[in-house]
Amino acid sequence: MTVLGIHHGHDSSAAIVKDGVILADVQEERFSRVKHGASLPLKSIAYCLKEAGLNSINDVDYISFSNQSNTEEIESVFGLKSESGGLKKTIKKVLHTIMRKEVYLSNMKLPIYYPDYIVRDKSKCINNHHHLSHAASAYFTRRSAEKCLIFTIDGAGDKFCTAIWTGEGSKIELQKSYYRDASIGWAYSIVTEALHWIHGDGEGKTMGLAPYGDPAKCSDELDKYFPVFKGDELVRPSSLGQDYYWNEGGSYQFHFDEAKEVEKLVE
Numbered sequence: 169m170t171v172l173g174i175h176h177g178h179d180s181s182a183a184i185v186k187d188g189v190i191l192a193d194v195q196e197e198r199f200s201r202v203k204h205g206a207s208l209p210l211k212s213i214a215y216c217l218k219e220a221g222l223n224s225i226n227d228v229d230y231i232s233f234s235n236q237s238n239t240e241e242i243e244s245v246f247g248l249k250s251e252s253g254g255l256k257k258t259i260k261k262v263l264h265t266i267m268r269k270e271v272y273l274s275n276m277k278l279p280i281y282y283p284d285y286i287v288r289d290k291s292k293c294i295n296n297h298h299h300l301s302h303a304a305s306a307y308f309t310r311r312s313a314e315k316c317l318i319f320t321i322d323g324a325g326d327k328f329c330t331a332i333w334t335g336e337g338s339k340i341e342l343q344k345s346y347y348r349d350a351s352i353g354w355a356y357s358i359v360t361e362a363l364h365w366i367h368g369d370g371e372g373k374t375m376g377l378a379p380y381g382d383p384a385k386c387s388d389e390l391d392k393y394f395p396v397f398k399g400d401e402l403v404r405p406s407s408l409g410q411d412y413y414w415n416e417g418g419s420y421q422f423h424f425d426e427a428k429e430v431e432k433l434v435e
């Protein structure tokens with residue numbers, strides 16, 4: 169069985185797994201040269217198909233998406249139309265009746281240079297919960313065959329920020345989940361933005377600078393922004409406000425100290 173995995177979002181990527189063996193996997197940034205690129209992973213898909221010796225997207229048995237709902241670009245490229253497409257059609261019809269002229273509602277047309285990835289049998293397209301995708305990528309590539317607990321800790325994906333799963337045999341089951349107001353990952357990214365680096369890009373710098381910081385300098389300064397848990401219960405949601413995207417800037421000692429503090433809290 170051949171499965172093509174597709175992620176469209178930050179770090180867009182594709183992979184092909186055949187009978188449990190990864191034949192190819194690549195991030196779109198390798199082709200676009202845009203770090204953490206979020207464009208459609210078209211070149212990644214082409215690369216994976218070629219590496220697996222397949223001529224067409226219709227030669228794979230399943231296409232597995234890493235989110236519960238697809239972006240409009242994905243729907244256009246693969247010829248998938250979700251219920252929102254039907255709803256759009258109805259709205260279009262109503263507006264057309266009222267306005268008595270043609271109405272265009274985000275009817276995305278692809279550029280002519282896009283490859284043909286129209287899926288003939290749409291039933292082979294599967295949308296997975298984003299955190300289940302993360303859990304599966306860790307669970308099915310582990311060395312041990314023992315039953316285990318799986319933690320997925322994300323900024324946010326399909327409304328979850330963190331989830332706890334059990335993995336046994338070929339099954340992964342959800343035990344507990346938390347929403348974005350409990351997101352440690354999001355809080356970490358906000359600190360990264362506050363340090364004038366980029367959300368989804370600069371977190372590695374925050375992590376890398378932490379060892380150079382003085383833990384006494386910013387001690388407890390960030391506590392009020394982070395979610396508080398008692399056991400596995402969220403007792404105080406995080407209060408982070410709106411997220412912003414800053415340009416990359418230089419670093420100085422303040423960065424190291426904040427980085428040290430956020431590292432302490434996350435650990």
Ligand SMILES: [Fe+2]
Binds near residue numbers: 298302322323324325
């Ligand atoms: Fe994620």
